[in-house]
Structure formats: C-alpha cells, structure tokens
Amino acid sequence: MIKKLVIFGVGLIGGSLALALRQAGYCETIVGCSRNAAHLQQAVDLGVIDSFTLNPQEAVRDADMVLLAVPMGAMGALLQQIKPVLPADAILTDAGSTKGSVVAEVSQVFGADYARFVPGHPIAGREKSGVEAAIPDLYQNRRVILTPLAHTDADAVAKVEAMWRVTGALLEQMPVALHDQVLAATSHLPHVLAFSLVDTLLNMPQREDILRYAAGGFRDFTRIASSDPIMWRDICLTNKDAILTMINAYQRNLSEFAAFIAEQDAPALLARMERAKQARDNYVAQTQVPPSR
Numbered sequence: 601m602i603k604k605l606v607i608f609g610v611g612l613i614g615g616s617l618a619l620a621l622r623q624a625g626y627c628e629t630i631v632g633c634s635r636n637a638a639h640l641q642q643a644v645d646l647g648v649i650d651s652f653t654l655n656p657q658e659a660v661r662d663a664d665m666v667l668l669a670v671p672m673g674a675m676g677a678l679l680q681q682i683k684p685v686l687p688a689d690a691i692l693t694d695a696g697s698t699k700g701s702v703v704a705e706v707s708q709v710f711g712a713d714y715a716r717f718v719p720g721h722p723i724a725g726r727e728k729s730g731v732e733a734a735i736p737d738l739y740q741n742r743r744v745i746l747t748p749l750a751h752t753d754a755d756a757v758a759k760v761e762a763m764w765r766v767t768g769a770l771l772e773q774m775p776v777a778l779h780d781q782v783l784a785a786t787s788h789l790p791h792v793l794a795f796s797l798v799d800t801l802l803n804m805p806q807r808e809d810i811l812r813y814a815a816g817g818f819r820d821f822t823r824i825a826s827s828d829p830i831m832w833r834d835i836c837l838t839n840k841d842a843i844l845t846m847i848n849a850y851q852r853n854l855s856e857f858a859a860f861i862a863e864q865d866a867p868a869l870l871a872r873m874e875r876a877k878q879a880r881d882n883y884v885a886q887t888q889v890p891p892s893r
C-alpha cells in the first residue's frame with residue numbers, strides 16, 4: 601500500500617499506472633502535477649487521480665512515492681524544483697524511456713550517493729499520448745525494467761517493484777548502460793526510422809500519389825511515426841551515443857541491401873530476407889502482444 605503517490609505528468613504512462621493502482625485500491629491518494637490545469641482536471645474527471653496541483657513543491661509534501669512520467673527533457677527542472685522539499689524517506693522513481701540521462705540528473709541534483717531514486721521504464725505504450733489514452737491494463741504482462749545503482753536502497757527497489765506488480769507487470773533489472781543500448785536497438789531506432797521514412801516521402805515530388813496508394817505495409821511500418829514528437833525528440837537527445845551506434849549499423853546494413861539490388865544479386869538478397877523473416881517470425885511466435893499495445 602502507498603499512502604500518497606505523486607505523479608508528475610498524468611499522460612498515457614502516468615495515467616495508466618494511476619488507473620491500475622486505483623482499480624486495485626493500492627493508494628490512499630494519488631496527486632497529479634504538471635503545467636496544464638485543464639489536462640489535470642480532465643484526469644480527475646476521468647477518475648485517474650484524486651486531486652492535482654500545479655505546484656511541484658506542494659505536490660511532494662508528505663509524499664511516500666513520487667513518479668516522474670514527463671518527457672525526458674522536463675525531468676531535470678522538476679528534480680531541481682522538488683529537491684528542497686522532497687521528504688527524506690520518500691521514494692523517487694521514473695518511467696522515462698532512457699535511463700542514463702535521468703540517473704545523471706538525479707545524481708547532480710540530489711548527490712551521487714542518493715539512495716532513494718529507483719530508475720524505471722515500463723516497456724509498454726502506444727503511439728497515442730495524453731490522459732485520454734490511458735488504460736488500466738496497459739502494463740498487464742508487460743515488462744518493467746528497473747536499473748538500480750549499487751547504492752540504491754534495496755527497500756526502495758522492493759517498493760517500486762511491488763507497485764508495478766499490482767499493474768500485472770513483469771519486473772526485471774538491468775544495468776543503466778545495457779538498458780540504453782538494448783532500447784536504442786529495439787525501440788529508439790525503429791521510431792527514428794518511421795519518422796525518417798515519412799519525412800523522406802514528404803520530400804518527394806510525387807508525395808500525394810505516394811500516400812494515396814500506400815498499402816497496409818506502409819501503415820504498419822509507420823504507426824509509430826504518429827507518436828509524440830516532443831517525447832521522441834527528448835529520447836533521441838538523451839540517448840545520443842547508443843542511438844547513433846544503431847543508426848550507423850542500420851546504414852551499413854541498408855547499404856548492403858542497396859548493393860545487392862544494384863548488382864541484381866538475387867541469392868544474397870534472398871538469403872538476407874530469409875534470415876530476417878525467420879528471426880521476425882520466431883520473435884512474433886514467442887511474444888503475444890495485443891495489437892493495441
């Protein structure tokens with residue numbers, strides 16, 4: 601049980617957590633905080649949070665658990681605002697898509713030995729944003745990765761794990777750097793590619809015909825280009841090295857495909873496509889993800 605949970609950013613991610621915890625009766629009160637009173641009022645009206653404030657310092661007073669669920673670029677300023685008033689025994693955690701940058705920011709603001717911060721990342725989401733997109737079962741059977749540091753309190757980690765378990769999530773731990781490399785490969789690179797593909801087509805003189813005759817493959821491939829641009833700008837900026845490594849690897853591979861096509865090398869092209877199809881089919885067979893998530 602949590603007495604007072606404070607959620608900074610009551611959008612898809614913070615709102616979905618709040619809905620699941622409220623459904624389970626796991627919190628005495630859930631307080632939302634962001635910069636937009638209309639969105640927070642909507643969250644109250646939708647039964648996502650109990651109350652809200654626009655004042656971060658007021659929000660964290662008497663808090664037991666504080667979740668940062670804002671875009672990566674907004675985390676640093678919030679940390680500085682709450683630092684003077686965050687109760688010493690409160691647990692601070694986050695749901696950000698990259699971990700290295702928020703870990704560095706917490707260390708800068710709260711000190712390198714601050715033990716009450718538990719970095720976290722639910723590997724669940726969708727291309728829709730805002731509290732209206734929040735659903736209570738978003739985390740059901742989905743992974744939540746925690747990346748605690750050597751000095752992180754074991755008790756704080758256990759309490760964050762317990763909170764996520766209530767949502768039906770599957771908890772895992774991994775080092776910060778590994779998290780950022782793995783997510784750059786499977787999440788950040790695909791989003792960059794989807795944005796870039798649509799952007800490429802927009803620059804073509806025949807763009808209207810191209811989009812008019814696009815088939816299902818285009819829709820599947822580009823679904824995630826409908827994701828929030830601010831969120832993805834921030835993810836790219838805060839996981840720069842790992843994402844650039846993946847973009848370089850992808851560019852090399854794409855060049856190989858281009859060479860096979862240019863040289864009409866049918867066996868090489870087929871071998872690569874067969875290998876990729878096999879890997880993708882195996883992945884899909886092993887992971888049963890509902891299409892909406």
Ligand SMILES: NC(=O)C1=CN([C@@H]2O[C@H](COP(=O)(O)OP(=O)(O)OC[C@H]3O[C@@H](n4cnc5c(N)ncnc54)[C@H](O)[C@@H]3O)[C@@H](O)[C@H]2O)C=CC1
Binds near residue numbers: 634635697722726828
């Ligand atoms: N959308 C997704 O599928 C996933 C997102 N994440 C991470 O979760 C975090 C939140 O993402 P979503 O819930 O999707 O975004 P969202 O856009 O649905 O919600 C973000 C919330 O943060 C608030 N906000 C924005 N800037 C702010 C600021 N400067 N100060 C205070 N509040 C501010 C907004 O008002 C909104 O309520 C991000 O860090 C994102 O990287 C993690 C996993 C999945």
Ligand SMILES: O=C(O)C(=O)Cc1ccc(O)cc1
Binds near residue numbers: 697
């Ligand atoms: O929309 C999708 O398919 C996603 O991949 C959602 C998502 C976005 C960001 C994350 O950090 C984790 C999951």
